[in-house]
Amino acid sequence: MLSVSPSIAPEIAALAPGFRALSITVEAAPLLHPQVATDALQGACKAMLEHDVPWADAHLAAWNRVFTGFGAKPKRTPCSADALRKRVLRDGSMTGIDPVVDLYNAISIRYAVPVGGENFAAYVGMPQLTIASGTEPFDTVKAGEPANESPEPGEVIWRDDIGVTCRRWNWRQGVRTRLSAENQQMWFILESLPEMPLEALQQAGDALTDGLQRMMPGAKISSQLISL
Template sequence: MLIVLPSIAREIAVLAPGFRALSVSVSTSRIVSPGLGKQALDDACQYIGSGGPAWADAHLSAWADVFREFGAKPQRTGSSADALRKRALKAGSLPSIDPVVDLYNAVSLKYAIPVGGENFEAYVGMPRLLIADGTEEFDTIKDGVPTRESPEHGEVVWRDDVGVTCRRWNWRQGVRTRLTANAKQMWFVLESLPEMPINSLNEAGDALIDGLRLLMPDAAIDSRLIGADIQ
């Protein structure tokens, strides 16, 4: 199978000491249980409505602090986990998108962790987490129209050889690599700070992998821990 091998710039360890993530590569197979993702999403919304993990607020607050460190305003452009949690708590539920997206959103909600899902077939080269110089290109939709923009100088971004795939660390995903259930090669990244216990990070990864195996029993899956200070 194709294994995604992300790289993380050393500057990230200075900005966010103790940052670590799980990188999950998936060579997909036919989806046999399409309703599983929506059920997981509904269960996660119910779980956080009753409180969620004890460390959730501390973890999301730590992400807000890191965003401030590189110049983002978390009240407007915060982490994906914080935005998803606020939507779910306000509405009491979240709409279904597709089985795979529903599943990784469920993991993000339940474990208060940013989870990115990418169509790796659309990548050119391997993912890299680094600090932008401001000249990179990012494809997005603005007012319903496809457009290109650049990140701010000093902004943390994920990118490949073509351009930025996710702005402000995990705030907004680009259009080019957006994931759907039809993708043949998928890549997921579960991003945590020290306020999230490492055993909980591993549990989140297991929850995603277990869900993917139920969705796609014949999929090939690889998971590994990554970080700027992890060799």
């Protein structure tokens, strides 16, 4: 079974007391039922607009405070869940991208929780949530062209042994580890603060694993709760 062991730098505890996350690893099987993701994304948008979860506002506000705490400007670079939900508020729905991406976006929208999905085969070493020195390489796209940049010193980043995989904690994913339904080794991280009940985080993880199993019968999935 695929094994992923994320590490969290001690400094993160001071920035985000009570931070906890679900780490989910997947050995993929053939994707037989992509409609599962389409239905999940449509359902999540509808649920958010019509009967949102009670912790949503408090949880996203807490993420804004955490982002401000390490120097980010959440109005310009919000956490991933906030960015997705603002698009739904603006457009009323969300266009599909890729079945696996659509599924984890649906979970993020429905549960107001940042969810990352990574092609673990592209990793060198294990995921590390840490504070940037400002020299780490980050591969991205600017004006439609491949580009390289570095995070700000003091910025919270996810990285592996050779570079940044996600900037500003969960704001922008790099190109190298971007996930799609074609990948065989998948890693997901659902990140929460105390304003989101732990039971709700577990429910979000269960919804993700259930959707993956229905889309890819036979996939091997394991999950682990990480806390500071």
